[in-house]
Amino acid sequence: MSWIDLGNPTPRPKIESHVRVEWPDGSEYSLPTNLDEPSRSFAEVTRCRRSRRAFAAPAIEQLAPLLSLSCRVRAPLSLPGGILQSSRSAPSAGALHPVHVILHRRHERQWYRYDPYRHSIWELQSKISPLSVRTALEGVLPGGDATLMLFAAEPGLTFAKYNQACSLIWRDAGVLQGILSLAAEALGLHFCLIGVTGEPWVSGLIEQNTLVGVGAAYVGAPG
Numbered sequence: 001m002s003w004i005d006l007g008n009p010t011p012r013p014k015i016e017s018h019v020r021v022e023w024p025d026g027s028e029y030s031l032p033t034n035l036d037e038p039s040r041s042f043a044e045v046t047r048c049r050r051s052r053r054a055f056a057a058p059a060i061e062q063l064a065p066l067l068s069l070s071c072r073v074r075a076p077l078s079l080p081g082g083i084l085q086s087s088r089s090a091p092s093a094g095a096l097h098p099v100h101v102i103l104h105r106r107h108e109r110q111w112y113r114y115d116p117y118r119h120s121i122w123e124l125q126s127k128i129s130p131l132s133v134r135t136a137l138e139g140v141l142p143g144g145d146a147t148l149m150l151f152a153a154e155p156g157l158t159f160a161k162y163n164q165a166c167s168l169i170w171r172d173a174g175v176l177q178g179i180l181s182l183a184a185e186a187l188g189l190h191f192c193l194i195g196v197t198g199e200p201w202v203s204g205l206i207e208q209n210t211l212v213g214v215g216a217a218y219v220g221a222p223g
Contacts, residue, residue, distance in 0.1 A: 007164030009093070018083055018160040021100075021210045023113065026123030031064040033119060038069075038186035045186045052190035055146035055220030057106055062189060062221060063147060064119075069183040070176065071101055073116045083160055088116065090179045093168040098157040099176050099214060102150040102205065104130040106143075111205070126205045133201050137216070141194050146220035151177065152202045152211040173214035184219055193217045 038045075070089055077085035077095060085095040092098070101114040103121065109131070111124040134148060151173050158165040158172070177193055184191035198213025205211060 006167040006170075009162045009164050009168050011094075011162055012160075015079055015083060016160040018156050020084070020157070021154050021206070022208060023122065024125050024206060026110075026125055028115070028118070028120050028122050029112075030118070030120045031067065032061055033064075033068075035065040035068055038065075040186050045182055049182060049185040051181075051192040052222075053141065053192050053218075054223035055144040055190050055218055056223040057145035058147055058189060058219060058221045062187065063103075063219070065187055066180065066183050066189060066219065067101070067114050067116075068119060069186070070179045071114060071116045072119050076117065079161070083157070086116070089183075090172075090176045092172050092175070093158060093165070094161045096157050096161060097172070098154045098169055099173050100152045100154065100211070102152050102202070104134065104148040104150075106134075106145045106147065124205065128201050128204045137194060137196070140196060141192065141218065143218045144220065144223055146190070146218035149180075149217045149219060150198045150202055150205075150213065151215040151217075152198070152205065153214045154210060155212060156210060170214060177215055177217060180217065180219075188222065189219055190222055191217060191219045 073086040075087040079085055103112045111126055111130050112121040113124045114121055153169050158169050181191050194216040196216050198216045202211050202213030
């Protein structure tokens, strides 16, 4: 067994400043906000949740409640040094939420990123082709017409508040992915995590070299 010791995280005596990731300019598309609440009980959702691997293309009206239930900011907070905290469905070390959700809808030529503050998606122009990423992932798990999710961590955000923060970032990613899987089940969507980190694609999405891949998933309508 090769276990990598990520160290024991500890809060820094003083929060360091952090320059937030700067996303390339792109068009913004607001997502629907008049969303129906799932009618299934939490007990039923936990009993029925499965990794479901048959996907039809999800409509944007289906992705909007999924992102709202799992990622959307309920209340913004702030720390010194330009550090943003927020209250969301998923717990996060220091309420920092360093994991961004990057989306690719089948047959489209660009990425989108979810904005949890504005509940919108933004076009994300990148030298990394989403079609080439999907082709590479076909050998791991065929996605059909699913929407691809890449989970892109911004490590500097968590490192500004904690020493040895790597394990915190991985735990944040895992918790978010678990919340997404339950939200998808509650909404009648098919969801399956993919056994990759998302590298080397995520770190190359933008020029700043501030992102790292911490997972990927497919989500779709029942196929």
